[in-house]
Amino acid sequence: MSDISYEVIVGLEIHVQLCTKTKMFCSCELSFGQEANARVCPVCLGMPGSLPVMNGQAVEYAMLAAMALNCTVAPFTKWDRKSYYYPDLPKNYQISQYDLPIGSHGYIEILLDDGQTKRIRILRAHLEEDAGKNLHTAGNFSQVDLNRAGTPLLEIVTEPDMNSPSQVRALAVELQRIMRYLGVSEGDMQKGHMRFEPNINLAITRPDGQFRTPIVEVKNLNSFRALERSVAYEVQRQLDDFLETGVTLQMGNKSTRGWNDQDEVTVLQREKEEAHDYRYFPDPDLVPVTTTPPWLDEIRSRLCELPLARQTRYVTQYGLSDYDAGVLTAERPTADFFERALAAGGEPKRVCNLLTQVGLKLAKDRGGDLSSLDLEPVAVADLAKMVDAGTVSATAANTILESMVATGKAPAALAQELNLIQTSDAGELEGIVDQVLAENVQAVQDVVTESKKSKKARGFLLGQVIQKTKGQANPKVVSEILERKLK
Amino acid sequence: MTLPDLTAIELREAIATRRISSAEAVAETFAQIDRLEPTVGAFLSLFRDEAAARAGDVDRRIAAGEPVGALAGVPVAVKDVLCTTFGATTCGSRMLERFHSPYDATAIRRLLNADAVIVGKTNMDEFAMGSSTENSALGRTVNPWAPDRVPGGSSGGSAAAVAARLCPVALGSDTGGSIRQPASFCGVVGLKPTYGRVSRYGLIAYGSSLDQIGPFGRTVADVALLLSVIAGHDPADSTSVDENVAPIADYLDGLDEPVEGLRIGVAPAFNAGAEPSVRAALEAALDVYRSAGAQIVEIDMPHLDYAIAAYYVIATAEASSNLSRYDGVHYGYRTPDPADYVEVYTKSREEAFGQEVKRRIMLGTYALSSGYYDAYYLKALKVRNLIRGDFVRAFEKCDAIVMPVAPTTAFKIGEKVDDPLKMYLGDIYTISANLAGIPGISVPCGLDENSLPIGLQVLTPAFSEAKLLRIARMYEAATDWHTKKPAMVQ
Numbered sequence: 001m002s003d004i005s006y007e008v009i010v011g012l013e014i015h016v017q018l019c020t021k022t023k024m025f026c027s028c029e030l031s032f033g034q035e036a037n038a039r040v041c042p043v044c045l046g047m048p049g050s051l052p053v054m055n056g057q058a059v060e061y062a063m064l065a066a067m068a069l070n071c072t073v074a075p076f077t078k079w080d081r082k083s084y085y086y087p088d089l090p091k092n093y094q095i096s097q098y099d100l101p102i103g104s105h106g107y108i109e110i111l112l113d114d115g116q117t118k119r120i121r122i123l124r125a126h127l128e129e130d131a132g133k134n135l136h137t138a139g140n141f142s143q144v145d146l147n148r149a150g151t152p153l154l155e156i157v158t159e160p161d162m163n164s165p166s167q168v169r170a171l172a173v174e175l176q177r178i179m180r181y182l183g184v185s186e187g188d189m190q191k192g193h194m195r196f197e198p199n200i201n202l203a204i205t206r207p208d209g210q211f212r213t214p215i216v217e218v219k220n221l222n223s224f225r226a227l228e229r230s231v232a233y234e235v236q237r238q239l240d241d242f243l244e245t246g247v248t249l250q251m252g253n254k255s256t257r258g259w260n261d262q263d264e265v266t267v268l269q270r271e272k273e274e275a276h277d278y279r280y281f282p283d284p285d286l287v288p289v290t291t292t293p294p295w296l297d298e299i300r301s302r303l304c305e306l307p308l309a310r311q312t313r314y315v316t317q318y319g320l321s322d323y324d325a326g327v328l329t330a331e332r333p334t335a336d337f338f339e340r341a342l343a344a345g346g347e348p349k350r351v352c353n354l355l356t357q358v359g360l361k362l363a364k365d366r367g368g369d370l371s372s373l374d375l376e377p378v379a380v381a382d383l384a385k386m387v388d389a390g391t392v393s394a395t396a397a398n399t400i401l402e403s404m405v406a407t408g409k410a411p412a413a414l415a416q417e418l419n420l421i422q423t424s425d426a427g428e429l430e431g432i433v434d435q436v437l438a439e440n441v442q443a444v445q446d447v448v449t450e451s452k453k454s455k456k457a458r459g460f461l462l463g464q465v466i467q468k469t470k471g472q473a474n475p476k477v478v479s480e481i482l483e484r485k486l487k
Numbered sequence: 488m489t490l491p492d493l494t495a496i497e498l499r500e501a502i503a504t505r506r507i508s509s510a511e512a513v514a515e516t517f518a519q520i521d522r523l524e525p526t527v528g529a530f531l532s533l534f535r536d537e538a539a540a541r542a543g544d545v546d547r548r549i550a551a552g553e554p555v556g557a558l559a560g561v562p563v564a565v566k567d568v569l570c571t572t573f574g575a576t577t578c579g580s581r582m583l584e585r586f587h588s589p590y591d592a593t594a595i596r597r598l599l600n601a602d603a604v605i606v607g608k609t610n611m612d613e614f615a616m617g618s619s620t621e622n623s624a625l626g627r628t629v630n631p632w633a634p635d636r637v638p639g640g641s642s643g644g645s646a647a648a649v650a651a652r653l654c655p656v657a658l659g660s661d662t663g664g665s666i667r668q669p670a671s672f673c674g675v676v677g678l679k680p681t682y683g684r685v686s687r688y689g690l691i692a693y694g695s696s697l698d699q700i701g702p703f704g705r706t707v708a709d710v711a712l713l714l715s716v717i718a719g720h721d722p723a724d725s726t727s728v729d730e731n732v733a734p735i736a737d738y739l740d741g742l743d744e745p746v747e748g749l750r751i752g753v754a755p756a757f758n759a760g761a762e763p764s765v766r767a768a769l770e771a772a773l774d775v776y777r778s779a780g781a782q783i784v785e786i787d788m789p790h791l792d793y794a795i796a797a798y799y800v801i802a803t804a805e806a807s808s809n810l811s812r813y814d815g816v817h818y819g820y821r822t823p824d825p826a827d828y829v830e831v832y833t834k835s836r837e838e839a840f841g842q843e844v845k846r847r848i849m850l851g852t853y854a855l856s857s858g859y860y861d862a863y864y865l866k867a868l869k870v871r872n873l874i875r876g877d878f879v880r881a882f883e884k885c886d887a888i889v890m891p892v893a894p895t896t897a898f899k900i901g902e903k904v905d906d907p908l909k910m911y912l913g914d915i916y917t918i919s920a921n922l923a924g925i926p927g928i929s930v931p932c933g934l935d936e937n938s939l940p941i942g943l944q945v946l947t948p949a950f951s952e953a954k955l956l957r958i959a960r961m962y963e964a965a966t967d968w969h970t971k972k973p974a975m976v977q
Contacts, residue, residue, distance in 0.1 A: 042590050046812050046817065047588070047589070047590070047818075048570065048576070048578075048586065048588070048691045048692075048812070048813075048818060049576075049588065049592060049688070049689040049691045050590075050689075051687060051688050051725065052725070053723060053724075053725050054725065081808050083808055083811060083855075085811065085814065085832055087816050087817075090812065090817055091812045091817075092811035092812050092814060092817070093808055093811060277856055277857045279808070279852065279855040279856060279857070279860075280855075281804060281808070281855050281860070281864060284694075284695035284696035284726075284805055285692075285695050285725065285726065286726075287725050287726065
């Protein structure tokens with residue numbers, strides 16, 4: 001038993017819902033939470049005689065995403081019909097892309113736990129229309145809600161390059177971050193904007209040979225946590241199963257399992273991969289798409305620095321910690337805000353602290369991001385400069401930032417108003433220090449004699465001075481004066 | 488001359504100048520329908536009240552001096568393959584017998600915007616699959632020239648309605664000849680426009696890359712008028728052509744001007760398969776063009792012999808996909824007592840589709856199946872390209888190609904129903920225009936030994952309808968075949 005080793009092999013199939021204004025082939029607005037069948041028209045209902053018309057915005061979003069994923073964007077692409085009979089599919093065929101996906105052969109870089117990056121290859125990214133939803137809540141018949149039918153989806157297929165549950169999670173998080181940075185998807189997993197379906201198996205090495213376990217596809221994953229845990233669960237389950245039955249990968253023994261979020265187990269859904277014949281053929285109702293060089297250039301100009309690149313740069317260029325850099329680059333509005341504050345002269349670490357300790361919390365409380373607050377990056381830069389100049393303390397700055405968001409006033413005005421301006425005037429402070437020293441003979445004694453209580457006594461004296469100035473004394477300046485006088 | 492004999496152009500003049508009212512025209516139309524429809528069976532539905540109301544509205548607006556459309560007050564029939572918000576849209580099928588569309592086809596909207604009065608929807612082969620209208624599940628249409636013969640198909644109802652003077656003009660659809668062949672069989676004019684010229688939005692699809700809506704009339708001018716109304720780009724149809732690329736025109740403009748230096752192409756070997764009376768009529772027609780100063784040039788169309796094979800792969804492949812939505816779950820008839828969920832699909836389709844539709848779905852499904860796609864569908868697409876090439880080369884040598892519409896005149900009802908292959912072979916002369924996407928017209932050019940009409944087919948390059956109509960008009964102006972009437976309306 002101890003001389004067995006295995007490698008985890010995971011590939012992902014990802015459906016990303018693009019946040020276009022309207023559906024893929026008609027002018028219905030995208031829908032979430034509307035009354036069933038409220039966002040439909042003859043086209044997305046597949047009415048007899050209706051015809052699809054391509055949504056150019058969806059194609060451009062897909063091109064942009066493909067570029068960000070380092071894919072080759074097809075110079076010529078087309079639409080194909082994928083046929084299968086299902087109640088949630090109005091036409092009994094789905095308009096998709098078969099042999100000419102809009103993007104192919106790219107990669108995505110993820111950050112590993114040890115700080116190294118790893119490249120996960122992307123096989124293809126193609127556009128398609130979503131199906132509707134079957135509902136089984138009406139007793140002895142089923143209902144179909146077609147609000148979602150026709151929603152543009154970007155289907156991304158990776159190569160099986162992930163080798164641990166945490167790598168799978170990292171890929172998913174990174175992809176979400178990229179899609180949000182590009183503004184092509186809201187990326188909300190709970191709302192089904194991103195659906196991850198891992199294909200998992202193990203390469204097992206034992207003295208008697210090498211074995212591969214049957215591939216399992218896991219569905220029904222509604223969070224990153226579920227995704228990561230389902231992979232971990234499958235790894236153990238497949239290992240146990242192999243040791244017990246010895247069944248290995250064969251043609252046709254791929255199965256589908258559903259994730260049960262309550263019990264944190266996968267449950268068998270479909271035993272064997274059915275031999276589907278989707279009878280793909282080019283959709284004669286749509287014209288092919290030629291991505292001309294000027295069009296590609298225009299789309300490429302919309303690309304931004306991607307999150308992982310930014311995160312790495314924040315560490316190397318600004319000396320931020322990995323953690324802080326990760327927090328600042330998690331959402332594009334945060335990173336953009338941060339950089340605008342730096343452009344206005346804020347010191348990186350100082351601005352970072354203000355944003356991570358106060359700004360993001362306030363934004364979160366209000367259910368938005370930094371850009372939704374009544375707060376200008378230049379004002380945060382001003383506040384950071386005030387801290388650096390010793391005008392206000394770091395603690396006071398946090399208070400001021402809160403008030404800035406609440407009142408919209410400038411930091412300098414608030415510092416005055418709230419009496420938070422530090423006194424750094426050595427002359428003025430000297431008098432107060434003398435007074436405190438006179439009033440606390442015992443503490444002075446402790447310091448001077450360097451008794452066991454010396455350190456504590458120093459702190460006490462400093463505190464007394466700060467207190468006398470109602471917190472406005474610059475602690476750094478006070479410490480210097482104390483140091484000098486107690487020599 | 489009685490009112491049913493008036494052309495659409497004469498009728499709109501009479502209505503516009505208030506010599507007769509649209510209400511009278513419509514009433515007279517329904518009187519004619521009452522007389523002859525029990526024999527002809529051209530219609531699947533009639534809109535007496537709606538038509539009367541529309542006619543009254545047009546009359547009021549004309550009386551008030553308000554502007555009216557190009558077909559103001561003119562009765563029009565439309566094939567039941569076009570979606571209308573009024574009445575059912577059945578496609579001649581049990582499957583859609585009770586289907587009521589929530590929207591109007593673009594062509595229907597354009598008719599209504601032109602103030603046409605739609606009097607009814609006409610019979611057709613089920614889902615436009617057939618060449619005799621015998622495949623309709625909902626009615627039987629006969630040829631007004633010989634009630635024991637078929638009117639042709641699939642737009643047999645529209646052709647018969649125009650031939651029997653039930654209305655002056657009608658719309659049909661043509662996937663492999665479904666306008667031109669029934670026009671030929673019924674002795675009327677029928678035009679299949681260039682693919683992309685008329686929006687397909689609201690045309691229930693059979694073969695999407697081949698389907699095209701077009702007009703029937705008793706004169707070339709009436710067909711030109713109707714085309715002017717329905718042609719044009721439609722943002723709802725991606726395959727409808729940008730008017731900047733292929734401008735549309737008022738096709739009546741300059742219609743009577745002969746084409747100078749006209750060169751007519753003929754492929755004698757290809758035409759040899761037609762029966763003698765048809766070949767004789769074609770020869771006579773060529774003489775008419777010669778007399779009008781045209782030069783007749785021989786052309787070689789080496790790939791047209793493969794047109795039928797290619798067509799029945801491409802059209803059926805597309806049909807198998809287009810018709811998959813009729814499953815009892817989404818659209819169409821639902822079997823009353825399914826044992827399970829799969830039976831809803833299988834039994835609904837089994838019970839509501841006719842034999843020919845099932846045959847074509849099977850053919851198309853097979854052609855698209857994994858392992859057969861390359862051998863059938865892909866090969867057929869290659870043949871299609873070769874046929875396009877034949878036309879491109881031919882049109883370097885001539886302005887128009889003339890050939891028969893069908894190898895025979897109207898055949899007897901029941902004659903070919905049990906022999907689908909024989910029926911398919913009758914499409915030999917019409918199918919190529921659909922595969923190449925070019926426009927084609929059928930104009931009356933003779934009567935055979937049984938006094939059955941013969942049609943002359945003229946084909947021109949894509950988007951040259953204006954020229955096509957002028958060339959057809961040259962022939963019509965020099966002959967009187969278009970004035971011949973079936974016995975039942977004499």
